[in-house]
Structure formats: structure tokens, C-alpha cells
Amino acid sequence: MNNSKMWLVVKPTVGVPLFLSAVAIGSFAVHVAVLTNTSWVSDFLSGVPMGTGDQTAALERDAATAQASFDAQAMDGQAILVTLPDGTTARAVIELPKALAAAQSGTLPDG
Amino acid sequence: MSDNDPDKVWPTGLTLREAEEVHSYLIDGTRVFGVIALLAHVLVAATTPWLG
Numbered sequence: 001m002n003n004s005k006m007w008l009v010v011k012p013t014v015g016v017p018l019f020l021s022a023v024a025i026g027s028f029a030v031h032v033a034v035l036t037n038t039s040w041v042s043d044f045l046s047g048v049p050m051g052t053g054d055q056t057a058a059l060e061r062d063a064a065t066a067q068a069s070f071d072a073q074a075m076d077g078q079a080i081l082v083t084l085p086d087g088t089t090a091r092a093v094i095e096l097p098k099a100l101a102a103a104q105s106g107t108l109p110d111g
Numbered sequence: 112m113s114d115n116d117p118d119k120v121w122p123t124g125l126t127l128r129e130a131e132e133v134h135s136y137l138i139d140g141t142r143v144f145g146v147i148a149l150l151a152h153v154l155v156a157a158t159t160p161w162l163g
Contacts, residue, residue: 001131001134001135001138003134004127004130004131004133004134004135005127005130006130006134007123007125007130007134008121008122008123008125008127008130009122009123011123012123012125012133016133016137019137023144038160038161040159040160040161044159050159050160051160
């Protein structure tokens with residue numbers, strides 16, 4: 001209790017609310033920091049099982065990666081290096097879709 | 112008029128005994144806050160991926 005003399009200099013009606021506000025603001029800041037830097041707090045608040053946030057984020061990232069577009073006409077027959085989601089790479093060859101000769105003449109078999 | 116003079120009138124007008132009384136309430140309140148926070152942290156550590 002060696003700090004009690006502070007109340008001889010700082011009025012309690014000023015010091016106590018200031019002290020409590022500082023604790024509240026600090027606590028609020030920590031909660032916001034944890035909420036923005038983790039996924040499991042927002043999972044908990046939205047009532048879904050923890051870890052769902054990470055899974056959806058991973059899916060969205062993979063979907064975005066898969067949507068890379070190429071100018072097929074210019075690259076027909078060309079091999080490209082593809083990085084798979086698990087980090088390994090694979091070689092893919094771009095082949096333009098070959099229209100069937102029959103389709104071009106419009107004489108497709110019925111049924 | 113040294114600091115230990117019981118008749119000294121301080122800026123806030125409180126006596127040393129009153130200052131110590133106010134301070135004791137603040138200390139007790141801080142302890143209660145600490146116990147509640149400790150309990151909350153134990154529960155979060157046990158139920159969330161915080162510590163793995």
C-alpha cells in the first residue's frame with residue numbers, strides 16, 4: 001500500500017475513473033487484436049466449429065489460384081509449369097479443343 | 112510542515128488515513144479483476160487453439 005499517498009495529490013473522483021478507463025481501453029484493444037489476428041475467435045462468435053475460418057480461407061485462396069487465365073490461341077501445344085496447392089509442381093500441356101469433323105459438317109448422329 | 116505531519120492539508124483535502132482507505136478499495140478491486148482475468152485465460156487456453 002505504498003502508493004496510497006497518491007490520493008493526497010490526485011483526487012479520487014479523477015484518478016479512479018481514469019484508472020478504470022485505462023484498464024477497460026487496454027482490455028478492449030487486446031480483444032480487438034486477438035479478434036483480427038486469429039480465425040477461431042470469429043468462428044466462436046459466429047457459432048461455427050473452430051478452424052472453419054481457416055478452411056474457408058484456404059479454399060478461397062486455392063480457387064483464386066486456379067483461375068489463372070492464359071491466351072490459349074497463342075499457347076496451343078505449349079507446356080507450362082503448374083504449382084499445385086501442396087507446393088509440388090507439375091508440367092501441363094495446353095491443347096486447344098479439337099472440334100469433331102462430323103460436328104463441323106452438322107451431320108451428328110441422332111439420339 | 113513535513114510530509115508526516117498529521118495536520119498537513121494536502122491538495123486533495125484527504126487525510127492520509129482516507130487516502131489509504133481509498134487505495135485499499137482500488138487494490139482489492141484490482142485483485143478481483145486479476146482473478147477473473149486469470150480464470151478467463153485458463154478457460155481460453157483449454158478450449159481454443161490459442162496455445163495449440
